[in-house]
Amino acid sequence: MRPTAPSASAIAGLVSGRSPGGARTQAPPDLVTERLVLRELRVSDAAAVAAGAGDRRVAAYLIQVPSPYPIALARRWVAHRIEWWHHGRGVTFAVTLSHEPDVLLGTVSLRRYARDRRAELGYWLAQPVWGRGLATEAARAVVDFGFRSLGLVRIYAQVLADNRASLHVLDKLGMVNEGVKRQHVHKARRLHDVVLYGLLRDEWSRRCRPSANPITTPTAAPIRTPVPSPAAATGRRSTG
Numbered sequence: 037m038r039p040t041a042p043s044a045s046a047i048a049g050l051v052s053g054r055s056p057g058g059a060r061t062q063a064p065p066d067l068v069t070e071r072l073v074l075r076e077l078r079v080s081d082a083a084a085v086a087a088g089a090g091d092r093r094v095a096a097y098l099i100q101v102p103s104p105y106p107i108a109l110a111r112r113w114v115a116h117r118i119e120w121w122h123h124g125r126g127v128t129f130a131v132t133l134s135h136e137p138d139v140l141l142g143t144v145s146l147r148r149y150a151r152d153r154r155a156e157l158g159y160w161l162a163q164p165v166w167g168r169g170l171a172t173e174a175a176r177a178v179v180d181f182g183f184r185s186l187g188l189v190r191i192y193a194q195v196l197a198d199n200r201a202s203l204h205v206l207d208k209l210g211m212v213n214e215g216v217k218r219q220h221v222h223k224a225r226r227l228h229d230v231v232l233y234g235l236l237r238d239e240w241s242r243r244c245r246p247s248a249n250p251i252t253t254p255t256a257a258p259i260r261t262p263v264p265s266p267a268a269a270t271g272r273r274s275t276g
């Protein structure tokens with residue numbers, strides 16, 4: 037059985053976690069993968085955000101992150117991202133190892149545009165944990181969550197063209213290279229090309245191995261993300 041679009045009742049379930057004023061009252065669910073727990077951001081994560089994202093090797097590839105990153109700014113960023121979820125504007129997860137859920141290694145986010153049923157994927161990880169496949173594992177879990185539980189039809193990402201590691205992450209996720217926005221972003225005193233990647237719900241459904249327990253309603257309980265089968269991996273389109 038393939039994963040299907042969330043039913044009307046599933047989407048209604050997401051909406052039902054709202055206060056009379058319209059804000060969501062429940063926290064986003066934890067997403068559990070083979071090695072990671074993706075959990076809701078906490079104000080106490082601000083120091084790790086400032087240190088990790090503010091590292092010049094990380095900030096160099098993030099459009100609006102300064103290096104060094106003042107902790108007060110990181111606190112405001114975290115508070116703002118927590119609010120996203122409660123107002124239906126998206127979700128930002130703290131990436132943590134399963135055995136150390138209090139230690140933030142990075143973040144993965146979906147900025148949601150509800151009317152268009154699309155969201156922009158964003159992520160970073162602290163430099164000491166690069167190269168272990170953790171960004172791919174975390175981003176895959178969030179893409180699955182977006183399609184399975186947020187009713188999205190399209191998830192996309194925008195990457196500085198010289199960011200080889202991130203381009204490779206998106207290839208590994210099976211996202212499609214949709215082209216280059218030339219000289220699109222000003223950073224570090226020059227204009228950069230930006231590569232656009234996208235994945236549609238139908239493409240994801242065809243590639244994704246079904247979960248034994250597909251998510252139908254939001255829950256505080258952990259959500260396990262399926263590990264892709266070799267067959268699913270070979271079916272992925274390489275976008276170079």
Ligand SMILES: CC(C)(COP(=O)(O)OP(=O)(O)OC[C@H]1O[C@@H](n2cnc3c(N)ncnc32)[C@H](O)[C@@H]1OP(=O)(O)O)[C@@H](O)C(=O)NCCC(=O)NCCS
Pocket residue numbers: 093094095097098158159160161162165166167168169170171172173193194195196199200201202204205
């Ligand atoms: C992009 C980023 C999240 C990747 O994290 P990661 O955990 O190292 O990613 P993964 O290990 O899952 O995958 C990276 C892949 O890119 C490859 N890679 C790394 N550097 C590369 C380079 N210079 N050229 C080509 N491939 C490269 C890795 O070998 C790996 O591929 P593999 O699994 O086939 O060996 C991390 O580098 C980062 O935080 N960068 C700064 C912030 C950023 O760029 N965010 C994304 C903005 S769009």
